[in-house]
Amino acid sequence: MVLSACAAVPSQSGAEPAPSGGNEQAKEKSYPGLDPATDSDPFPSTYRALPSSTVALVGATVLTGTGARIDNGTVIIDGGKITAVGANLPVPAGAKVVDGHGKFVTPGIIDAHSHLGVYATPEVWANSDGNEVTDPNTAQVWAEHSVWPQDPGFIRAMEGGITTLEILPGSANLFGGRAVILKNVPGRTVQDMKFPGAPYGLKMACGENPKRVYGGKGRAPSTRMGNIFGYRKAWIDAQDYRRKWDEYHKKLADFKAGKGDKAPDAPKRDLQMDTLAGVLDGSILVQNHCYRGDEMAQMIAISHEFGFHISMFHHGSEAYKVADLLKKEGICVATWGEWWGFKMESFDGIEENAALLSKAGVCTVIHSDDAILTQHLPQEAAIALAAGRRAGIDIDEAEAIKWVTANPAKSIGVLDKTGTLEPGKMADVVLWSADPFSVYALTEQVYVDGAVVFDRHDPTRQPLSDFELGQTGPAHPGARP
């Protein structure tokens, strides 16, 4: 059985005729796509950074995302990377100097919970592609296959400083499907936006949504205990699936080494199990919609039972009630500044949540879950910051900016590439007109991999989606009177 090797080599994939007198392998029949181990990236990123030049952002207050604040700072961008960050740095010869005096510079803002593209604008039936509400376990679906790259929301988010997004399936299901990490650049295809090298996420959901959706259909789960059963059953199936493939690969290796006279029969590939097995292997990060603290504890117990890690609880209205547990487990929490009360499980959501978590040492994230809010993430963080200060929790802005930069980067698995202003990282940077925690702050320039993807003062650097092209009124800043 040499199927695996063939699938990875295009010339031997069976798409092209084997050269006459070819080797033995080429004569064998090929069945690409049957072994998940050789088909881990079937929709590869085609992202290419836009053209960029050497830039020196000079004189601004820099919030680095590492917890530092640099007054009168300089940020040097070269070759799409950040090359230097500090106070009064020399400007490289030939660099374009951008005057940042009186302004602020932060890492590109990262929204770790977005449904842009999958619940695109306008909110019509045809654009509602975020929840595959046909089974409580749809780990086999991938959000990227629902993303409409022309969603005008991507560009509005860019105007709000968003440079990286995690696009998740909705929360109707126990297992909603794979989440995808995108660079917020205009692309013709979703693959043009895919963040190179970013891991996938798995969307899971606790609590009211799955039990409401499936209970309403007269099927399981209709209770929280039904939810828990559903998770455990799926993880058992996934472990069994892993075991079968491991056994198969071992037998195959033995056969290739000359042991045995018959190649082993491969297990049937299962896309749902592939995703769950990816979590158990540690290559896919669990992104778990969960409001109540007691339910988080149950999800953590399940993660121990089956040996995986939950990367982040999303929404997390009650995370402050179990902050010590979350700290101990190394689980991030994404929440809002002030969303609460839209259902029972969010009724104990408090503005102090993020500050209490941050104080407890939990990796704290402010997310949006919303096409409007994503445009104002630092301001949403400011609401949480103000509530914390009112409660006597003293957190400075250099720390709080991590809630929308470094911490979401960590939670979605890209902190080694973006999320802070440090030499060697992708030059995903925002120049703000004012303190980004101010309601009056507007982005002036947004950089992705060193390229200016948005400039409030340069109409040639203001993208417009196909949907908005030719509409009656000026829909983007450049066309505004």
Place this chain on the structure above:
Amino acid sequence: MSLRTSLLAFAAAVGLVGAAQAETIAITHAKIVTLGSAGQIADGSIVVKDGRIAAVGANIAIPAGARVIDAQGHPVTPGVVASNTNLGAGEVEGEASSDDYAGASDHISAAFDVSLGVNPASMLIPVARLGGVTRAVIVPELQGRGDKKGEKLFAGQVAVIDLSGSANSITRRSVALTVDASSGAAARLGGSHGSVLQRLEADLDEAVSYGANKGGYEHGTHRPFEQSKEDLEALQPIVQGKEPLLVEVHRAADIRRVIELGKRLKLKLILDGVEEGWMVAGDIAASGYPVLVDPQTDLPNQFESLNSRMENAGLLAAAGVTIVVKPPYTGHYARQVRYNAGYAVAHGLPWEAGIAAITRNPAQVFGFAEKAGRIEPGLDADLVVWSGDPLEMLTVPLHVLVKGEEQPMTSRAQDLARRYGALDPAQPPAYRH
């Protein structure tokens, strides 16, 4: 609940609050944004007596015995008004049994009185108050979602409440009647935006006929009406042009048609939504009709709001339109209204106009300007002392007065924060309150 909140709740329960209102309070060294004839006062005082503003100015006498709140140079504004909210008429959005804001039935539609469902003890009210909100304009909604709302046109009467939390917190039971002329309503009432306007005109025409010959209605000699007597009565102040109709409308063309209808039938209108208002700003200004806007709305969410933009409020105000900035509808978010005003200012609305859009203007538009919305003698003392610019997220209210009574700066949310903010490993949090 802290001891102080418990005592205040007890005082409210046994009717001691009235006595507390007699307290004379002087707010001194304040940067006062009066939104009245005195304009802004850089360093002034406000005297509160018997629940009302007794005096405001730079050099006014502080009465002996007054309790002094030294604002230490911080800004003081009129209390914030949350317009177009269900605050006080709903606790948990997803739990119908906790909601009282949707009550229109086949029999009671225009007449539906949302104020009868308002709960002054709602847990949401202290939360909103901590955001500086002191009054709210409660707008009912039709029951259900989408098609389930049925073929009713009117969701009911718009009420105004104060956020004292006291039993007598209804400022006005009925200040307007709400009607939805959006694509959602169009889908229910025939399919076209035109269906809504024709239905509206027909219903108002019935009300005119009814008003002109009530005797005929009582004696059964009149043609049959589609609407109940209660609804026809509720429509009388509308067709007489005495009370405004609050019309949700979004698309530029629809705004023009609604204005045309309003003028033809001599109605008072308030236009709600108006995402494409900036495209017909001149028409709206000429009509004299005020608007309610959500300045954060900048996406082409619906085909009727393709040209939404954050500059809408600023452009409308520049054209001379009276602007009311609203929060998201659900009462939990009433406190967001000041940020919404801030976003409008960030996109072109002058700062003081932003403050007016959440204080003076809603009081004028919804008919309680003689009660609240400005800092002027004779008005109820709804006042907020802020730690900084009221429109900024990093600013918080330091003191909130409703009808002259200083409010406790506490909420159930803060009780939760305290309970879990310092866990004691030896004792469950349930014992901490």
